[in-house]
Amino acid sequence: MSGHDLPFELPAVGLGTWQMWGRAAERGVCDAIELGYRLIDTAAAYQNEEAVGAGIRSSGIDPGELLVVTKFPEEDAGREREILRTSLDLLGVERIDLWLVHAPLDAAGSLRIWERFVEAHEEGLVRAIGVSNFLPEQVDDLVRASGVVPAVNQIAFGPHYYDADVAPHHAAHGIVLQAHSPFSENNLAHPVLRAIADRHGCTVRQVLLRWHRAHGVSAVVKSVSRTHLTENLDAAGHPLAPADVAALDRLGFNPTPGQRA
Numbered sequence: 491m492s493g494h495d496l497p498f499e500l501p502a503v504g505l506g507t508w509q510m511w512g513r514a515a516e517r518g519v520c521d522a523i524e525l526g527y528r529l530i531d532t533a534a535a536y537q538n539e540e541a542v543g544a545g546i547r548s549s550g551i552d553p554g555e556l557l558v559v560t561k562f563p564e565e566d567a568g569r570e571r572e573i574l575r576t577s578l579d580l581l582g583v584e585r586i587d588l589w590l591v592h593a594p595l596d597a598a599g600s601l602r603i604w605e606r607f608v609e610a611h612e613e614g615l616v617r618a619i620g621v622s623n624f625l626p627e628q629v630d631d632l633v634r635a636s637g638v639v640p641a642v643n644q645i646a647f648g649p650h651y652y653d654a655d656v657a658p659h660h661a662a663h664g665i666v667l668q669a670h671s672p673f674s675e676n677n678l679a680h681p682v683l684r685a686i687a688d689r690h691g692c693t694v695r696q697v698l699l700r701w702h703r704a705h706g707v708s709a710v711v712k713s714v715s716r717t718h719l720t721e722n723l724d725a726a727g728h729p730l731a732p733a734d735v736a737a738l739d740r741l742g743f744n745p746t747p748g749q750r751a
Contacts, residue, residue, distance in 0.1 A: 496618050496641045496666055498557060498587065500708035503699060503722050504529030506670060508712055511538050518714035519545025523556070525719050531644075531670075531710040532581075533561035533592055534573055539580035546582065553583050559710075561592040561622055562607075567599055570606035574615060589616040590644055593623040597631045600624075608638050620644065622670070626659045633663060644668040647707055648676045648698060649683075649741040657705060669709040672698050682741060686734050696725035697734075704735045 505522040507515055507530070515538045519530060523546065532542045539560060546553060560577045562570060577586065589607065594600045600621075607619040620642030621629070633639050643660060645651075647669040660667050677683070678694045687694045695711075699722060702709045711722050730738075 495664065496588075498617070500557070500642075500666060500668060501527075501529050502703050502708055503527070503725070504531055504557070504559070504708065504710040505719075506710035506712040507532045507538055507542055508536055508671075510536075510541070510712065510714060512541055514714055515541035516545040516548060518719075520548040521714075521716050522719050523549035523551050525716065526723055527719070528555065529557040529559065529708075529710070531559040533563070533590075534566075534577055535561065535563045535592060539577055543580055543582040557587040558583055559588040559590065560586055561590040562603065564591055564593050564595050564599070564603060567595065567603050570603060570610070574610055578615070585614065586616040588618045588620060588642060590620045590622040590642065591624075594621070594625075594628045597628075597635065600628065600632055601635045604632055604636050604638070604640075608636070618642070620665075626656060629660070629663065629665065639663050640665055642666045642668050644670050644710070646671050646675045647702070647705075648672050649680075649701060649738040650676045652739055652742045654739070657707070667707045669702055669707050672702060672709045672711060680741065682737055686730070686737070690728075690730075690734075692725070692728070693721055696721060696728070697730070697738075699725035700728060700730045701735060701738050704730055 505527045510518055519542050532539055562573055566573055591603050610616050611619045618641040620640040622644040624643050643665050657667060673695055683694045683697055687697045699709055713719050
């Protein structure tokens with residue numbers, strides 16, 4: 491098997507841009523970069539790549555200092571190169587740092603897309619390739635059929651979906667897990683979360699991000715509020731006690747990490 495090791499380290503917290511459009515998206519991206527975010531996550535399906543690119547330019551940062559992630563819409567199978575070129579143009583970057591298959595098709599369909607991803611990586615159009623919302627068995631099917639291991643699988647990974655077998659499965663392949671939707675895919679009013687937040691004098695959102703960090707999983711988080719953007723970054727540096735992590739692990743309402751975002 492061959493793999494695509496990440497040529498960079500994913501930061502603990504990156505900016506997600508789902509349902510951010512136009513000037514709000516541009517301003518949110520610019521603010522996030524000014525505050526210290528260095529991973530910006532978008533997708534062709536979000537229809538905001540142009541605004542995200544404008545936000546990157548507005549920040550004045552050298553794009554080489556950022557990690558730009560975008561996703562290919564699986565329903566556009568057969569148009570991989572066209573969609574990639576469009577993403578590059580709209581984002582205004584020379585190459586994508588991490589290009590993900592947004593969600594799986596059947597095994598044969600995912601394989602056809604993945605073969606085009608491998609070609610784009612070999613040609614230097616993207617620095618790394620991966621998948622999103624793939625279940626462990628779908629990852630296994632793809633690796634077995636293609637012989638090429640994705641560098642990343644971006645999934646809903648939070649206490650609500652916690653499955654203790656997911657991280658070891660991916661680690662065995664050498665696949666880096668990244669979490670999307672850490673807030674929208676979890677119950678922010680859960681009493682266990684609230685109790686831990688109260689005990690530590692922090693927000694529930696910060697508790698969730700600290701839980702992700704305890705599991706070594708980078709998270710992409712959407713926000714257009716400078717206050718929340720700052721809180722999310724601050725969360726990365728304050729670890730939870732092992733007992734708190736274990737209490738959140740036990741929530742595990744629905745260990746199904748294949749939700750699309």
